[in-house]
Amino acid sequence: MSTRVSVRVEDRELTLSNLDKVLYPAAGFRKRDVIDYYRQVAPVLLPHLRGRAVTLIRFPDGVDSGSFFEKNVSRHAPDWVPTARLVSGADGSGTAVNHHVLIRDLPTLVWTANLAALELHVPQWTVGEHDSRNTPDLLVFDLDPGPPATIVECCRAAELLHERLRADGLRAYPKTSGAKGMQLYCPVRTEESDRTSAYAKELALRLAAEHPGALLAKMSRAARTGKVFLDWSQNNTAKTTVAPYSLRAREQPTASTPITWDEVRSCRTPDDLRFTAEDVLERVRRDGDLLAELHTDPHPL
DSSP: OOOEEEEEETTEEEEEEOTTOEEETTTTEEHHHHHHHHHHHHHHHGGGTTTSOBEEEEOTTOTTSOOEEEOSOOTTOOTTSOEEEEESSTTSOSSOEEEEEOOOSHHHHHHHHHTTEEEEEEOSSOBOGGGOBOOOOEEEEEEEEOTTOOHHHHHHHHHHHHHHHHHTTOOOEEEEOSSSOEEEEEEEEOSOTTHHHHHHHHHHHHHHHHOTTTEEOSOOGGGOTTOEEEEOGGGSTTOOEEOTTOBOOSSSOBBOOBOOHHHHHHOOSGGGGOOBHHHHHHHHHHHOOTTTTTTSSOEEO
16 A cells, blocks of 8 residues: 655655655665655755756666666656756757756755655756756766676776876766776866767777776777776766766665775775765765865866
């Protein structure tokens, strides 16, 4: 039997449903726990969502059951949920029109959590006037380990990238993916929508050529074994990356977690950089947002 509860979140009335439904069976983590995690992490999460067209990955029956991507806002969305009308494709020249949710505030975040939208994915650009796409303000490298490589090998790759990015005047901020790998972000400024992709591809290819036994820059699954794939392609403006602090649909309720460069350098086992929702909240209470300066002082690219 579906249960519904009316709650007030800031200045909005929301109806929450099925709060005791278990979404992470191995951990006994329920929908109410998901909503409460997003409620508590909102102060550090929202700055990384604001202005960005969010793609939701929903797991209505939990992580052990089916999921689906949602680019179009739910037809049952309250009229106060903000959206951006965006044409598909990297440059907005596709054939589909999507009405993406814009998560600017706590009520909208709680509303998406109630949809069992466990994962929140965002592009590296913000929405401009009249639902246009601004040029990218973030450069991203997604470091994906091919087994038996793990996030440990990703950390060694991240150190190499960090050195090159710093030589080019870029500030790199690391975070775990919450799954197997990690991402590096740099705040940038560019007038060309494809500049970040071109720069990232060039750097990834160069590093892979210098370290062929450890790194890979081309999407070849046959060659992935034991190597770290430097995925530069997520700079394509049609693509998205999991947002900082987003939960992931793993066996345990892990989250994509900002980390320090000291933690990157000292990582020796995958468990060193594996953080659950509870771990993340404790880190935020202790350290605040390690990505607080990510959207400040962008470097011209």
